[in-house]
Amino acid sequence: MTPHPPLLSATGLTITADVGGRPRRLAGELDFTIARGAALGVVGESGSGKSMTLRSLVGLLPSGVRADGEVRLDGLQLIGLPERRLRTVRGERISLLLQDPFTMLNPLQRVGVTLRESLAPEIRSDRAASREETTRRLAEVGLDPTVADDYPFQLSGGMRQRVAIAAALGRDPDLLLADEPTTALDPSSQADVLNLLGRLRESRGMSLILVTHDLDVAFGACDDVVVMYAGAVLESAPAGTLATRPRHPYTLGLLRSRVPRDRYLAELTSIPGSVPAADAVRHTCPFSDRCSWHAGPCRETRPTLSPVGAGHLTACTRVADIGAELDAMLADRDDAGETRAEDAGRPDDLVVVGELRKTFRSRPLVGPGRSTTALDGVSFRIREGESLGLLGESGSGKSTIARILLGLETADSGEIRFGRGHRPAVQVVFQDPYSSLNPSLTVGACLREAIRHRVPHRRDRPVPAEADLLALVGLPAGYASRRPPALSGGERQRVAIARAIATDPDLLICDEPVAALDVSVQAQILELFRDLRRERKIAMLFITHDLAVARQMTERVVVLHRGQVVESGETAGVLTEPEHWYTKRLVTSTPGGR
Amino acid sequence: MTGFVLRRLAAGGGLLVAVSFLIFSLLHLAPGSPLTSLLGGQDASDEQIAALVREYRLDEPFLVQYGSWLARAVQLDFGRSILSHTSALARIGEFAPVSAQLAALTLVITVLVGIPLGMAAGLRRGRAADRLTSFAAVVGMSSPPFATGVLLIYVFGVGLGAPVFGAGGAGLDRLRHLILPAVALSIVLIAIVVRQTRAAVLDTCRQDHVVFGHARGLRISRILTRYVLRNSALPIVNTVGILVIQLAAGTVLVESVFSLPGIGTLMVNSVEAKDMPVIQALGMLIAVVVVLTNLLVDLVSIMIDPRLRLGVRTSP
Incomplete structure (x- = not known):
């Protein structure tokens, strides 16, 4: 595409972890290049090896993980470069931005200090010049000069990420590596930070490698996109081509797994199964186990990338046979219409929440105590069998409502009435299945424990068997003897759902239940929630910041902002024609627009 | 900052009062009467005994005795060492x-x-x-x-x-x-x-x-x-x-x-030697060291970590 040699090129890059003395491959035989000033998106799910690949480029792999192969930066071989030389590359030529703005900045250091130490030595040594430069850098990322005197914990996530970007660019590197830089942020800050990265790239003529699990983020911010899966590159193409004409079944699967926010889909598409370990699929097509087009040769050798168009490479050996089918399936999804399968809930109220207020107080060791109003007079109702969405960003109070409904927190004032005259059985599925299951309990023991604690007024109903519960969430009965660490994220979330269902609840609170899951698995779990509703008529309170999830999973939504309900109504109506400015901002802010 | 130090000093003072009560009680918990404890098994004239009874108010109720002991302890007077016949504090x-x-x-x-x-x-x-x-x-x-x-x-x-x-x-x-x-x-x-x-x-x-x-x-x-x-x-x-x-x-x-x-x-x-005044003074001295060390550790922690100083916001 460019006549110049690429800024950075990787050839045969292989990343290996040492697990108890035995080498285990995390990613293998990767080839990719990035031109000066270009943006490359690396898209992949967890276990694809994308983050390790990124870190290997600056020699910052965790101990026990090593990289082999060739990575050339303007001809300089980076792999195997001694640490002393690497230090001159880092910051100066290549900089790395991490995912979590809440842990990326030194918590004991003011923002100004973090910025100053990131500047080039000749500016850093001059106090006045470095102060001026710090102010200029803050302005470049859209922050006020006074932020320099703040500590990171005094800033919001989006502001912290801006500070981190300014710090990463302190020595004006040629290439910025960004590892999921927006994943930990609220949707509105996500769009801001992405725009900022794009603007900085343009004004500085800098190259960017953006690692993300979100196809739309990559499409929106990058010229070229590489799709990684289980430690291999499966497809690579210009963003526009990849979005409209994918030439690998996995890419198609990812595109089809995206949950749309502009319309309701009667059936959400997902890729069956889960991502294998890179080491297990070294000698086959890594995707063959989950591919509906796989044939004999797919399992016999590891396919290599071969060209199928201008700048378009695919590792699918069957692409000549199935290309037309791939196109047809992508088009098919775009035609899917708006028909709702669920009945819209019976009119009786299950829970009526009135004027709920809650203030948290923190007492620092020094100085006056602070109080934060989490809920400022929140009222809403959940009808029998209905699914209600609670939309809001972090700090809006949505999780506090969940905790109060669960009895884990007490409201300062307000009331919660129950339509049936007695307290309904309430259960919860949390966001992070990696921390919500006790890792030392087998799945069976976990379910038996939940069954034992069924609420009294449900004791007359038949006791569910573990195997039935597992079948209900789509897991084989043999999983009862496994422990959570042996399960994938999606499988863990299924166990968490089975545990919630075991008590036969009237109301299931789902607190961001797919936010921590891979794209191809999200739709599986959402479909599972839909099945459970159809079969059991459980009312659901779906807490989410994701408008697409709200669109697919709820009949009505309540929009929360700073502890107050700013808008509520039918989901389709609120999301199509929002009235409150805050809802409007939510609706317009998600990257890609979908 | 000064508010914090004053609060912690007040708490430390309260703790020291509690410890002093236990330490004073030693005199009464030790085998034999307080008088024999204070004499340390040595012979004494009637005048000396009368002086001790007066000094420690041994003829008055327990709490009054404690109060007068505490009042003197605050002025760093823990009585005379039985072994050295100097003041307990001088001995320390x-x-x-x-x-x-x-x-x-x-x-x-x-x-x-x-x-x-x-x-x-x-x-x-x-x-x-x-x-x-x-x-x-x-x-x-x-x-x-x-x-x-x-x-x-x-x-x-x-x-x-x-x-x-x-x-x-x-x-x-x-x-x-x-x-x-x-x-x-x-x-x-x-x-x-x-x-x-x-x-x-x-x-x-x-x-x-x-x-x-x-x-x-x-x-x-x-x-x-x-x-x-x-x-x-x-x-x-x-x-x-x-x-x-x-x-x-x-x-x-x-x-x-x-x-x-x-x-x-x-x-x-x-x-x-059952040198009660010195034992009591030592007990108080160690208690003071413990309280001051803890205060110092807290102050250093606050200096290191601004989150302790400024209080972490619970929501962004």
Whole structure:
């Protein structure tokens, strides 16, 4: 595409972890290049090896993980470069931005200090010049000069990420590596930070490698996109081509797994199964186990990338046979219409929440105590069998409502009435299945424990068997003897759902239940929630910041902002024609627009 | 800030009052009457007994006795030592300097050796240097100071002629006399500091902000001090605080091995002789050291971590 040699090129890059003395491959035989000033998106799910690949480029792999192969930066071989030389590359030529703005900045250091130490030595040594430069850098990322005197914990996530970007660019590197830089942020800050990265790239003529699990983020911010899966590159193409004409079944699967926010889909598409370990699929097509087009040769050798168009490479050996089918399936999804399968809930109220207020107080060791109003007079109702969405960003109070409904927190004032005259059985599925299951309990023991604690007024109903519960969430009965660490994220979330269902609840609170899951698995779990509703008529309170999830999973939504309900109504109506400015901002802010 | 110090001082004062009550009760809990305790088994004339009864208000109710004892204790008057016939405080004053110097020297050695060793081990996790240090820490932790003391006397005193008896004179001579006992005391403490520091450094090195520091090409010295050491400092400071408290009362065996006239020796002598005023004064002294050390640890923690100073917001 460019006549110049690429800024950075990787050839045969292989990343290996040492697990108890035995080498285990995390990613293998990767080839990719990035031109000066270009943006490359690396898209992949967890276990694809994308983050390790990124870190290997600056020699910052965790101990026990090593990289082999060739990575050339303007001809300089980076792999195997001694640490002393690497230090001159880092910051100066290549900089790395991490995912979590809440842990990326030194918590004991003011923002100004973090910025100053990131500047080039000749500016850093001059106090006045470095102060001026710090102010200029803050302005470049859209922050006020006074932020320099703040500590990171005094800033919001989006502001912290801006500070981190300014710090990463302190020595004006040629290439910025960004590892999921927006994943930990609220949707509105996500769009801001992405725009900022794009603007900085343009004004500085800098190259960017953006690692993300979100196809739309990559499409929106990058010229070229590489799709990684289980430690291999499966497809690579210009963003526009990849979005409209994918030439690998996995890419198609990812595109089809995206949950749309502009319309309701009667059936959400997902890729069956889960991502294998890179080491297990070294000698086959890594995707063959989950591919509906796989044939004999797919399992016999590891396919290599071969060209199928201008700048378009695919590792699918069957692409000549199935290309037309791939196109047809992508088009098919775009035609899917708006028909709702669920009945819209019976009119009786299950829970009526009135004027709920809650203030948290923190007492620092020094100085006056602070109080934060989490809920400022929140009222809403959940009808029998209905699914209600609670939309809001972090700090809006949505999780506090969940905790109060669960009895884990007490409201300062307000009331919660129950339509049936007695307290309904309430259960919860949390966001992070990696921390919500006790890792030392087998799945069976976990379910038996939940069954034992069924609420009294449900004791007359038949006791569910573990195997039935597992079948209900789509897991084989043999999983009862496994422990959570042996399960994938999606499988863990299924166990968490089975545990919630075991008590036969009237109301299931789902607190961001797919936010921590891979794209191809999200739709599986959402479909599972839909099945459970159809079969059991459980009312659901779906807490989410994701408008697409709200669109697919709820009949009505309540929009929360700073502890107050700013808008509520039918989901389709609120999301199509929002009235409150805050809802409007939510609706317009998600990257890609979908 | 001053508000915090005043609050903590008030709390510490309350704690000291509670401790003083227990310490005063010793007089009544000890076998025999308070009078015999105060006489320490020595013969006394009727006038002397009358004077003691008056001084300690022994003819009045318990709480009144306590009140008058406390009033005098606040003015640092704990009565007269039975053994030396000087005031209890003066008697402590004879023994305290050696102990204070020994504790200070021990602490300096512990911090100067323990923290760098622990950092080095943490930074070289799993390598030979780390394994050696961790092994040495286990050995150190399981070697009692009196035994190491005897070993040191044998090696350095008998073998190399270093001074091993008494506290010596002043200045350098004092230092020469205290160095071996300080080493004997610090071995266990170094082992504790090494393990705490290593754990804290390991934890900090895994943090994103350290990786991000490397990614920006910061100098390694800056990452080690401003990032790793500072962020590991809170648990280390707390550990050192506990060691200071331990040193305030726990040097008796080493003092006896090296024949040092310190607080430990005084404590043993006073208990043996049932020298109640000195025992009470020592108890209060140690309580004051504990309260002040804890205050100091809190102040240092607040200086290190702005989140303690400014209070963390619960939501963004």
